[in-house]
Amino acid sequence: MAATAFNGCISTIKSHGHKSNFALDQECRNSSLRLTSKGFKINLEVSGKERYCFRKRGFSVIQASSSSQTTVLDQVSTPLNNKVDTPKKSSEAALILIRHGESLWNEKNLFTGCVDVPLTKKGVEEAVEAGKRISNIPVDMIYTSALIRAQMTAMLAMTQHRRKKVPIVLHNESEQAKSWSQIFSEETKKQCIPVVTAWQLNERMYGELQGLNKQETADKYGKEQVHEWRRSFDIPPPNGESLEMCAERAVAYFKEHIEPQLQAGKNVMIAAHGNSLRSIIMYLDKLTSQEVISLELSTGIPMLYIVKEEKYIRRGSPAAPSEASVYAYTKNLARYRQKLDEMVH
Known part of the structure; x- marks a missing residue:
């Protein structure tokens, strides 16, 4: 019976033109036959290097190790229709958006735009409070603008995260910068969060208004x-960017660099500015040009989105780290918080 089944199997392969692929002219050292309720299965080893499995009504191919000792195949997982069951990627991710805390020019009521101004003491406190609100939400990657107030906000926020990973700014501006900022411990890398800075996430450039007092400018040119x-x-300010122009660069960067990370299951935090974040929210929530101009974002208040099946579901701002219900928006977030609790206890 084994010989008959074997010869029939060889004939089937030849009829499909697979002789050269399987090198069946080589000597077949070992074979075994196993009868199943669905037909028969032959395990064949060719020259001690490659092993094949043939079944009635179909066949599967398995690349084996170089050992010539083994004559019986492991269990075959490839179905007869040649479709392979692969584990699905994570279908859910968290996206956190944070407008930077109060800056020194916010405090002075000056147009800031792309001028690089740090946080006030209040801004530092706002960033720390933002960190407490997201302390139970997973963060795998951080994106910030190239401006210090956004970077300070991201770093201060992460000091409050219960996972205690260290945010590390990536320096890819030159080969030397990459080389000099390398981390040589794999264990240390696991305890770090990469921080990517991008000018495309900067505040909109206010042109000739930058550095001017907002009230004095209104008095001079009129409130309207x-x-x-x-x-x-x-409509841009003199020699500056309109919100539309800011949106073009911010949304393009989001689509090209950040969205693929989210779709791969990475949890992402973005620390940026009123107008660059307003532009991204316009894209996420599919807002019209009229709806987006009335959107207000407070300094230091995080906003949470759940990314699921390529859709963005806004969940608002986490209220406080002590409220467990805030992190039970999804089962994944609830499980993550539970793991954090177990680590503490």
Whole structure:
């Protein structure tokens, strides 16, 4: 019976033109036959290097180790229709958006734009409070603008995270920068969170308004004109960017660099600015140009989105780390918090 089954199997392969692929002209050292309720299965080892499994009504191919000792195949997982069951990637991720804390020019009521101004004491406190609100939400990657107020906010926020991973700014501006900032401990790498800085996430450039007092500018040009410069979608201030122009660069960067990370199951935090985040939210929530100009973002208040099946579901701002229900928006977040609790206890 074994010989008959074997010869029939060889004939089937030849009829499909697989003789050269399987090198069946070589001597077959060992074979075994196993009868099953669905037909027969032959295990064949060719020259001690490659092993094949043939079944009635179909066949599967398995690449084996170089050992010539083994003559019986392990269990075959490949189905007869040649479709392979692969584990699915994570279908859910968290996206956290944080506008930086109060800056020194926010405090002075000055147009800041792309001028690189640090946080005030209040801004530092806002960043720390933001960190407490997201302390139970997983963070795998951080993106910030190239401006110090956004970077300070991200770093201060992560000091409050219960996972205690260290945010590390990546320096890819040159080969030397990459080389000099390398980490040589794999264990240390596991305890770090990469931080990517990008000018595309900067605040919108306010042109000739930068450094001017907002109230004095309104007195000089009129409230309506300044409001148009600040809140219209497609009208830029003198030699500056409109919200539409800011959105073009911010959303393009989000789609190209951040969205693939989210779709791969990475949990991402973005620390940026009122207008760059407003632009991204316009994309996430599918807002119109009229809806986005009325969107207000407070300094230091995180906003949570759940990314699931390529959809963005806004969950608002986590209220406080002590409220477990905040992190039970999804089973994944609930499990993550439970793991954090177990680590503490």
